[in-house]
Amino acid sequence: MNTSISEIKTVTAAFVIIGNEILSGRTKDVNLSYLATALVQVGIRLDEVRVIRDDQSTIANTVKTLRSEYDYVFTSGGIGPTHDDITCDSIALSFELDVHHHPEALKRMKAHAKKRGVELNEARLRMARTPLGANLINNPISAAPGFTIENVHVMAGVPSVFQAMVNELLPTLRTGTKIHSRTVISNLGEGTVANGLEKIQSKYPTIDIGSYPFFKNGIYGTSLVLRGAQVNDLDVAAKDIFNLIKEYGGHPTDGDEN
Amino acid sequence: MNTSISEIKTVTAAFVIIGNEILSGRTKDVNLSYLATALVQVGIRLDEVRVIRDDQSTIANTVKTLRSEYDYVFTSGGIGPTHDDITCDSIALSFELDVHHHPEALKRMKAHAKKRGVELNEARLRMARTPLGANLINNPISAAPGFTIENVHVMAGVPSVFQAMVNELLPTLRTGTKIHSRTVISNLGEGTVANGLEKIQSKYPTIDIGSYPFFKNGIYGTSLVLRGAQVNDLDVAAKDIFNLIKEYGGHPTDGDEN
Numbered sequence: 001m002n003t004s005i006s007e008i009k010t011v012t013a014a015f016v017i018i019g020n021e022i023l024s025g026r027t028k029d030v031n032l033s034y035l036a037t038a039l040v041q042v043g044i045r046l047d048e049v050r051v052i053r054d055d056q057s058t059i060a061n062t063v064k065t066l067r068s069e070y071d072y073v074f075t076s077g078g079i080g081p082t083h084d085d086i087t088c089d090s091i092a093l094s095f096e097l098d099v100h101h102h103p104e105a106l107k108r109m110k111a112h113a114k115k116r117g118v119e120l121n122e123a124r125l126r127m128a129r130t131p132l133g134a135n136l137i138n139n140p141i142s143a144a145p146g147f148t149i150e151n152v153h154v155m156a157g158v159p160s161v162f163q164a165m166v167n168e169l170l171p172t173l174r175t176g177t178k179i180h181s182r183t184v185i186s187n188l189g190e191g192t193v194a195n196g197l198e199k200i201q202s203k204y205p206t207i208d209i210g211s212y213p214f215f216k217n218g219i220y221g222t223s224l225v226l227r228g229a230q231v232n233d234l235d236v237a238a239k240d241i242f243n244l245i246k247e248y249g250g251h252p253t254d255g256d257e258n
Numbered sequence: 259m260n261t262s263i264s265e266i267k268t269v270t271a272a273f274v275i276i277g278n279e280i281l282s283g284r285t286k287d288v289n290l291s292y293l294a295t296a297l298v299q300v301g302i303r304l305d306e307v308r309v310i311r312d313d314q315s316t317i318a319n320t321v322k323t324l325r326s327e328y329d330y331v332f333t334s335g336g337i338g339p340t341h342d343d344i345t346c347d348s349i350a351l352s353f354e355l356d357v358h359h360h361p362e363a364l365k366r367m368k369a370h371a372k373k374r375g376v377e378l379n380e381a382r383l384r385m386a387r388t389p390l391g392a393n394l395i396n397n398p399i400s401a402a403p404g405f406t407i408e409n410v411h412v413m414a415g416v417p418s419v420f421q422a423m424v425n426e427l428l429p430t431l432r433t434g435t436k437i438h439s440r441t442v443i444s445n446l447g448e449g450t451v452a453n454g455l456e457k458i459q460s461k462y463p464t465i466d467i468g469s470y471p472f473f474k475n476g477i478y479g480t481s482l483v484l485r486g487a488q489v490n491d492l493d494v495a496a497k498d499i500f501n502l503i504k505e506y507g508g509h510p511t512d513g514d515e516n
Binding site for chain 1: 280295298311341379382400472478
């Protein structure tokens with residue numbers, strides 16, 4: 001909401017998860033949570049996530065839309081060796097670029113295949129393909145690289161490989177102001193303190209206060225999450241929230257911080 | 259990909275997850291996986307998911323776009339009693355409708371508050387608000403209902419409540435042809451069988467074959483997932499895939515089925 005103050009430098013991102021297996025419920029995505037946490041830590045604001053089908057024009061159009069709206073677009077999935085791995089061709093289509101076997105990618109994959117003693121067949125060689133002009137994202141796990149075209153970063157869907165690629169990529173990106181957070185746990189339902197909370201939100205316009213109800217062990221409780229660029233501001237507002245909860249007979253406790 | 263045959267009746271859906279807490283990595287979403295699985299079971303195809311910020315115009319515009327593209331739009335999050343719960347107003351904005359306190363929602367919430375012995379204060383009463391003309395989605399957990407406007411179904415973000423609302427809602431919706439799936443697990447890396455697999459995919463155009471690599475206990479394996487409207491077709495194609503894996507010296511096994 002009303003977090004923005006002029007000193008905050010915002011760098012934005014969108015994440016595109018390419019995969020019918022997520023949409024069918026077969027696979028639970030774990031990459032979103034990993035990327036989201038990593039981006040917060042470096043000061044990039046994840047503004048939107050889309051999960052889309054393995055369809056060439058859907059991928060191409062989605063990436064085209066998002067790359068003009070956000071500073072960065074990250075994608076996961078569809079860069080393997082099989083017939084349903086169409087991300088490289090779709091990204092090339094999105095940028096109207098040709099696809100080639102990237103020389104450095106070929107080199108890395110040859111070395112990896114030799115080490116593992118597997119044949120570098122036509123299918124595996126597909127994983128060395130990138131749109132013309134792409135830069136590689138290193139894959140320390142299984143060699144076949146991701147790639148970057150302009151502000152679009154194309155990574156694997158397999159979580160261990162995705163995470164390794166994110167770790168390789170993030171230190172190379174431009175980042176914004178780091179947003180800190182502080183969580184206050186209340187053992188009251190969120191309806192009890194809602195009015196008081198709104199007043200505290202109005203009092204601290206540079207902080208964004210989110211209220212997340214939970215129902216655990218028979219208790220309706222609430223996690224109140226404060227976010228802002230200044231840790232001191234968060235401490236002051238958190239004190240007001242502690243007092244508000246006590247005022248209503250509740251017991252506030254500190255939650256996770258980062 | 260090329261699953262469509264003329265007898266298949268497709269009903270499509272999009273899911274909008276409203277929540278800064280997902281985008282910040284604080285909360286791991288579990289609603290997508292629940293909804294995706296439930297939709298497959300009734301024969302509704304989930305085509306797209308978007309995770310968006312708690313921002314009124316973002317919510318309004320996203321819902322406006324998606325409701326014209328898909329048969330159904332489901333949303334989760336932002337219908338609680340606090341200042342950051344802006345979904346109702348955003349949906350009303352999206353449809354250019356006024357917001358009112360829905361009489362039946364008020365009745366249910368009064369009964370629930372009385373039972374729990376909590377005060378139905380102004381904040382809690384916010385949860386009885388809907389756009390004018392909305393139908394309620396029953397909430398058997400905590401009374402405060404979700405609502406439906408045209409083809410848009412607005413539900414809670416708290417997983418237990420979301421799941422209960424999905425269970426109330428789905429039996430009332432129009433559904434399409436149920437798509438079945440069958441999984442074959444291979445202990446070979448997906449690059450090994452990729453070429454053969456592409457040939458099998460070409461042989462069975464009414465089936466959609468997905469290849470999902472995994473790395474577990476030091477083994478590069480692959481889950482091969484077949485999807486289609488006819489279980490018999492899946493069995494025939496799965497047999498071809500079993501034979502392909504054996505041909506390359508691998509050991510195929512049956513995975514989860516549904």
